[in-house]
Amino acid sequence: MNLVFKLFGLLFFIFGITILFNSFNGITGFVVYEDVNLNVGVIIGIWFILVSLLLIVYRKKEQEINDKRK
Numbered sequence: 001m002n003l004v005f006k007l008f009g010l011l012f013f014i015f016g017i018t019i020l021f022n023s024f025n026g027i028t029g030f031v032v033y034e035d036v037n038l039n040v041g042v043i044i045g046i047w048f049i050l051v052s053l054l055l056i057v058y059r060k061k062e063q064e065i066n067d068k069r070k
Helices: 002-024 038-069
Strands: none
Touching: 002 038
């Protein structure tokens, strides 16, 4: 289960950074996320980054709890 949280945390972080950078200047060939308002792009990017950080923190807390049980 830790691998799932780690994988999704990493993917969400990469998506968030990509969307956040694309909000400020267009990435050539990034057609899926074209013509979106700057404010909306920043909010979506920050949301992905925050969710990724929460997943990573939850994974570490879950691992600490499992270590204490042993």
